Amino acid sequence: MLDKTLAELAQGLATGEFSSVELTQHYLDRINAEDGTLNSFITVTPEQALAQAEAADQLRAAGSAGTFTGLPIAHKDIFCTQGVRTSCGSKMLDNFVSPYNATVVEHFNQAGAVSLGKTNMDEFAMGSSNESSFYGPARNPWNTDCVPGGSSGGSAAAIAGGLTPGATGSDTGGSIRQPAALCGITGLKPTYGRVSRYGMIAYASSLDQGGPMARTAEDNAMMLNVMAGFDPKDSTSLDRPVPDYTLTLNDSLKGLKIGLPKEFFSGEIDPQITTQVQNAIREFEALGATVQEVSLPNTHLAIPAYYIIAPAEASSNLSRFDGVRYGYRCEDPTDLEDMYKRSRGEGFGEEVKRRIMVGTYALSEGFYDAYYKKALQIRRLIQQDYVNALSEVDIIMGPTTPHPAFKLGEKNADPISMYMEDIFTISLNLAGMPGISVPCGFANQLPVGLQMIGNYFAEERLLNAAHQFQQATDWHKQTPGQ
Amino acid sequence: MSLDRTDVEKIAHLARLNIAEQDIQEYAENLSNILDLVDQMQAVDTQDITPMAHPMDAIQRLRLDEVTEGNQRDHLQTVAPAVEAGLFQVPKVIE
Amino acid sequence: MEWEAVIGLEIHAQLATKSKIFSGASTAFGAEPNTQACAVDLALPGTLPVFNGEALRMAVLFGLAIDAEIGYTSVFDRKNYFYPDLPKGYQTSQLFHPIVGTGYVDITLDDGTIKRVGVTRAHLEEDAGKSLHEEFPNMTGIDLNRAGTPLLEIVSEPDMRSAEEAVAYVKKIHAIVTNLGICDGNMAEGSFRCDCNVSVRYKGEEEFGNRTESKNINSFRFIEKAIKGEIIRQIDILEDGGHITQETRLYDANKDETRSMRSKEEANDYRYFPCPDLLPIVIDDDYVNQVRATLPELPDARKARFLEQYKLSDYDAMVLSAYRDLSHYFETVANTAGDAKLAANWVMGELSKLLNQNDTDIKDSPVSAEQLGGLLLRIKDNTITGKIAKQVFEAMWAGEGSADEVIESKGLKQVTDSGAIESMVDDVIAANQPQVDQYVNAEPDKRGKMIGFFMGKVMQASQGKANPGQVQGLLKQKLDALADG
Incomplete structure (x- = not known):
């Protein structure tokens, strides 16, 4: 059961091979057995999960089950779940039991999914290793001395470790794709506005996008079918019809034009990763695709622009955590200022405070033009790069990360070296286009991710290409040895 | 761009963050490093580039003027640190 | 040398929408604390704003009413500061691209002349909640019912030169917004409030003096008093060789004086930037023309x-x-x-x-x-x-x-029966001989005034019902006859 995909499990439920209660219990047992090591969950909700499973089984018995009815998943702890603690990986929200559901959570509930619990993450999604979590880092199932990546590291580790067949994630600078790559699973960052942000605790509003994480592209398609769609509660949600992403998975890749940006294959990158990615590209050629070089000349500016825009938005988004209406409030404040400063000083971790301060500085009087406005201008240059490249090719491919999973603590002392791990993922959030990471090999026994990037709303094509690749390879079927 | 202790203290105050005295120096260094990183942007001429605040040039949708939310005070205040008589409580504000 | 005041005003008009600017909670006044504050108004983690189209329509209507430039693309910005009644830690406002640009209103001065006062801009923003300082001994209570109520902030040019001009301007804006039906104008409930920026300088000088801002004044009379008081205060300081501190002051209606607000933030740095949770508001000529068609007579x-x-x-x-x-x-x-x-x-x-x-x-x-x-x-x-x-x-x-x-x-019908009136007239003449004598002996041109006394008596006798014209005619006829007789 460990390597079963959502599609296979759906089949098992449909044929009565097992019930949702049995399936759910299986995963709860796995979590019990393994999560002491992996620490991939912040909160496990066995009672709620079994109740949902029971309801799903009844629905199925009554003949009104849908594709997702009874399938267990987990939610990144950034999504608000009514009646369940929603911590966002922070001491600030350690006591926050959300009074409402995020739209994404609501969608899964309506689809009849079972929620096993809430997965670990970098605090407020700020990090690339899961080490900034208040609840301690999740660990990489392939090597528990290594990080699972971040910020959706808990989701990735739980899927790779066989603790859940799928999980939600969010991606602001690579937070779905990077941990998917490091844990050897498949993760999709949809087009900005495709999945509602309502109830997904904001880090950087103009970059954040929720998306699916699972073993396969097919599972991602199934999950995206549930997640995607217009939400009147989110002004940045786009009112466009949602296709059935599973219907185009088997389209042929003949004539697919692949672009390889030279900037993604140079600089500080592990040569083993380059090799694996090049092998993957040859696989696509075998499937009928053609390959050409493209250029994304402003790639080197993505990290600088991101580390202004994201902290600036975050500094403002996180102002609501003031100890007044919810969340952490310090003991015995002497006055209002003391309450603000100590609640926030004690409630936020180091990386969060660092980014809030960077953002505060960038927006402060006299610096706005030099930093924030400049970063927004660079952002347009980066977007134009993608628009130009994607006018020549259908899909851009390259490595998801420059290195495989690194050791816990390895990059903690130097924030900048951590930031550099997002060099290939971050520019896509600035442009707003969709990207997917699929497993494509190993480097030092650690998974390597292939990143595929498409134009706005090209999720169907990305999932189709990823699925075809997975029909021809078995990297996604590898599971970490026990 | 290099930040000193005073800059960090000023920023921390604006952001209402209590920073321990012994940590200020490290923040100053970290923040300075980040600012050095982002300073790469300054080399690019962006004079004629329109800033891009959102990924797509979408426009704001308008909501109908309807009251859709009723009284949810008790429900929403279950997570509040301090409430009395329906009011959120904070240390006395002196104006 | 003669002093001259320079006054500019910022008026906050609450827009009369049913629901809030970014949420579906009610804007009705006077509800129990926090019963009209939903998850969005409380800024719960993950909540997002969606803009109320009616607030847009009202703002555009106002812009058209003052012949202003309309912002075909306007953008919400965040004004960042911490205050307990500001749930998100920022106020959503419009700094860089307001919905209404420059316009004007004409005010009538006491001498009947018309003066044109420029309106710099008017922008949409959300109101904050209320801090209640008096309810508890050591705590402040926060009521967020008002948080998110749509406001139109109307900013004037520093065109006014006296408290009277300022009040005439405020009254004019008040009349416009209430005529348009976009604000109930209720000043006591805070639906229409005014911040007054006042400075003084020698007449003929180009440079403005340092100004003070008196905040949230909520009656026409207080606006006049606050400005007058502030002008005198500033002139006194300057004539004593002092210096005006640029600051925010609070008008205390009970003491009829402004006092310095203890500075909440040494230096305000609001770190404005475009709100990433909201997209640019883009309107076209069709939209503006549709709104224009609904413009009532002003x-x-x-x-x-x-x-x-x-x-x-x-x-x-x-x-x-x-x-x-x-x-x-x-x-x-x-x-x-x-x-x-x-x-x-x-x-x-x-x-x-x-x-x-x-x-x-x-x-x-x-x-x-x-x-x-x-x-x-x-x-x-x-x-x-x-x-x-x-x-x-x-x-x-x-x-x-x-x-x-x-x-x-x-039974209040007027008595027009000439017989009845005549008898009342006769009775009054008979009962007031001394006054009749005076009348008779008076110069003819003084008599007209004296007839008033008899009028009063007759009207009193008729309980006000006698036709005054008839009474007057008869009295004059009879008394003159006595005099001439």
Whole structure:
């Protein structure tokens, strides 16, 4: 059961091979057995999960089950779940039991999914290793001395470790794709506005996008079918019809034009990763695709622009955590200022405070033009790069990360070296286009991710290409040895 | 761009963050490093580039003027640190 | 050297939408604390704003009413600061691209001249909640019902030179927003508040002096007093060789003075930037033209029409044209009675008096415009005298029926029977011999004034019902006969 995909499990439920209660219990047992090591969950909700499973089984018995009815998943702890603690990986929200559901959570509930619990993450999604979590880092199932990546590291580790067949994630600078790559699973960052942000605790509003994480592209398609769609509660949600992403998975890749940006294959990158990615590209050629070089000349500016825009938005988004209406409030404040400063000083971790301060500085009087406005201008240059490249090719491919999973603590002392791990993922959030990471090999026994990037709303094509690749390879079927 | 202790203290105050005295120096260094990183942007001429605040040039949708939310005070205040008589409580504000 | 004040005003008008600017919670005034604050208003983690289209329509309507540039693309920005009644830690406002650009209004000064006051801009923003400092000994209570109520902040040019001009401007804006129906104008409830920026300089100087800002003043009278007081305070300081500190001051209506607010933040740095949770508001000519088509008649146009159509005095026309409900009431009375001047006198006199005394809005007047018109008809056709009419009006106000019903039931019909009047006149002449003697002995040109005494007596005897014209005629005839006899 460990390597079963959502599609296979759906089949098992449909044929009565097992019930949702049995399936759910299986995963709860796995979590019990393994999560002491992996620490991939912040909160496990066995009672709620079994109740949902029971309801799903009844629905199925009554003949009104849908594709997702009874399938267990987990939610990144950034999504608000009514009646369940929603911590966002922070001491600030350690006591926050959300009074409402995020739209994404609501969608899964309506689809009849079972929620096993809430997965670990970098605090407020700020990090690339899961080490900034208040609840301690999740660990990489392939090597528990290594990080699972971040910020959706808990989701990735739980899927790779066989603790859940799928999980939600969010991606602001690579937070779905990077941990998917490091844990050897498949993760999709949809087009900005495709999945509602309502109830997904904001880090950087103009970059954040929720998306699916699972073993396969097919599972991602199934999950995206549930997640995607217009939400009147989110002004940045786009009112466009949602296709059935599973219907185009088997389209042929003949004539697919692949672009390889030279900037993604140079600089500080592990040569083993380059090799694996090049092998993957040859696989696509075998499937009928053609390959050409493209250029994304402003790639080197993505990290600088991101580390202004994201902290600036975050500094403002996180102002609501003031100890007044919810969340952490310090003991015995002497006055209002003391309450603000100590609640926030004690409630936020180091990386969060660092980014809030960077953002505060960038927006402060006299610096706005030099930093924030400049970063927004660079952002347009980066977007134009993608628009130009994607006018020549259908899909851009390259490595998801420059290195495989690194050791816990390895990059903690130097924030900048951590930031550099997002060099290939971050520019896509600035442009707003969709990207997917699929497993494509190993480097030092650690998974390597292939990143595929498409134009706005090209999720169907990305999932189709990823699925075809997975029909021809078995990297996604590898599971970490026990 | 290099930040000193005073800059960090000023920023921390604006952001209402209590920073321990012994940590200020490290923040100053970290923040300075980040600012050095982002300073790469300054080399690019962006004079004629329109800033891009959102990924797509979408426009704001308008909501109908309807009251859709009723009284949810008790429900929403279950997570509040301090409430009395329906009011959120904070240390006395002196104006 | 003569001093001159320079005044600019920022008016916050609460827009009369049913729901908040970014959430579906109600904006109704006076609810129990926090019962109209939903998850979005409380800024719960993960919640997002969605803009209320009605607030946009109202802002555009205002822009058109003051002949302003309309922002075809306007953008919400975040103004970042910490305060317990500001749940998100920022106020969503419009700094860089407001919905309404430069426009103007004309105000009428005391000497009748017209002065044009520039409006720099008007932008949409959300109101904060309320901090209640008095309820608890060591704590402040936060009520977020008002948080997220849509505001239109209307910023004037520093064009005003006296408190009177400032008040005339505020009244003008008040009249416009209430006429448009975009603000209820209720100053006591805080629906219409004013921040006054005041500085002084020597007359003829180009440079502005340092200014102070007096915040959240909520009555016309207080605006006038606060500005006057502030001008005097500043001149006193400068004449003593002092220096004006640029600061925010609070007007204390009880003490009638402004005082410095203890500075909450040494240096405000609001770190404005475009709100990433909201997209640019983009409108086109079609939209603007649709809104323009709904623009009602505004006070200036109505005043001109009243002067022309009803031949009112300039003052009467100005007063009666200021507010839509008042104007409508007046016009109904005038048309029912067929006498605009009489209607104007009654609406501005007796009606206004009772409305004020009872603190009643004209919309809720117990005497309808048609009913008042009916009463005036009875004056015109001599059924009752003007004096009796006031008595009838009070009875109508008290709910005793229409004019005709009151006149009938109280027997207030004017006495026009010349025999009855003549006998009352004769009785009064007979009973007041000394005054008759005085009349008879007076110079003929002084007699006219003296007849008033007898008039009063006769009217008293008739309980006000005698036709005054007839009484006067008869008295003059009889007394002159005595004098000449």
